Amino acid sequence: MTTSLDDVSRLPADPSLISLAYHHEHTVQAFEFDDTLEIWTVTARIDADAAAEEMLAHNDVDQETLDAIQDVTVGQMSFARVRVYGPDDPFEAMDSHSQDLCRIGETVLDTASGQWHGTCEDALAHPAGDLLVMDRVILEPAWRGQRVGPVLVGAAIRRLSNGCAAVACEPGSADGREMTEDHHRQAAAKLGRVWSTIGFEPFRDGVYLLDCQLECTQELLTERQQDFTALCTAWRKARSLP
Numbered sequence: 185m186t187t188s189l190d191d192v193s194r195l196p197a198d199p200s201l202i203s204l205a206y207h208h209e210h211t212v213q214a215f216e217f218d219d220t221l222e223i224w225t226v227t228a229r230i231d232a233d234a235a236a237e238e239m240l241a242h243n244d245v246d247q248e249t250l251d252a253i254q255d256v257t258v259g260q261m262s263f264a265r266v267r268v269y270g271p272d273d274p275f276e277a278m279d280s281h282s283q284d285l286c287r288i289g290e291t292v293l294d295t296a297s298g299q300w301h302g303t304c305e306d307a308l309a310h311p312a313g314d315l316l317v318m319d320r321v322i323l324e325p326a327w328r329g330q331r332v333g334p335v336l337v338g339a340a341i342r343r344l345s346n347g348c349a350a351v352a353c354e355p356g357s358a359d360g361r362e363m364t365e366d367h368h369r370q371a372a373a374k375l376g377r378v379w380s381t382i383g384f385e386p387f388r389d390g391v392y393l394l395d396c397q398l399e400c401t402q403e404l405l406t407e408r409q410q411d412f413t414a415l416c417t418a419w420r421k422a423r424s425l426p
């Protein structure tokens with residue numbers, strides 16, 4: 185990854201301090217499709233205490249300055265884990281949640297049987313396991329343009345995709361901006377290229393698939409981690425930090 189030091193220095197904080205927090209909530213007694221569909225929210229942020237410790241290690245600062253440091257929000261992601269062989273019909277579970285999940289479910293699942301669609305089985309190396317859907321990825325404006333998104337998504341997928349056959353997504357703007365149909369197509373194509381750097385490939389009807397069982401997928405995720413290490417090094421160099 186080639187990134188100019190001037191661009192990197194514009195990042196609001198040291199990217200190496202970013203951490204991901206995972207949240208999934210459910211009742212003890214399963215309600216509706218709780219045993220078939222899990223919704224995970226992943227928050228990317230820099231903790232104020234970690235930022236204060238980093239500043240104190242490299243600067244002579246007073247307590248008032250340290251106390252004023254706040255958490256830095258980097259972005260938020262949402263994923264849906266669908267148990268294809270769970271107790272309920274997986275497509276019905278997706279349909280009950282949102283139109284976005286419904287569209288992806290119609291594309292990768294056989295809506296009659298609730299199992300993997302034949303074309304999806306043909307596209308996957310080992311079509312046995314759950315489906316993970318990358319539903320939303322929103323980065324704060326200050327963190328865009330430095331390829332941070334694929335790193336964060338790749339890290340989250342590593343944690344959430346155990347036991348999954350594939351990860352599906354439908355690239356498109358998720359930050360609520362009003363867009364024309366032409367702008368939507370352009371944004372989807374651009375995001376498709378971004379997500380291809382972690383292994384997503386066009387499947388059909390605007391849906392992309394990441395095959396969890398392919399060795400090249402793991403290699404791409406490793407490469408993005410290396411990119412991120414280079415970004416962190418460049419940031420510290422731009423700030424003249426060791």
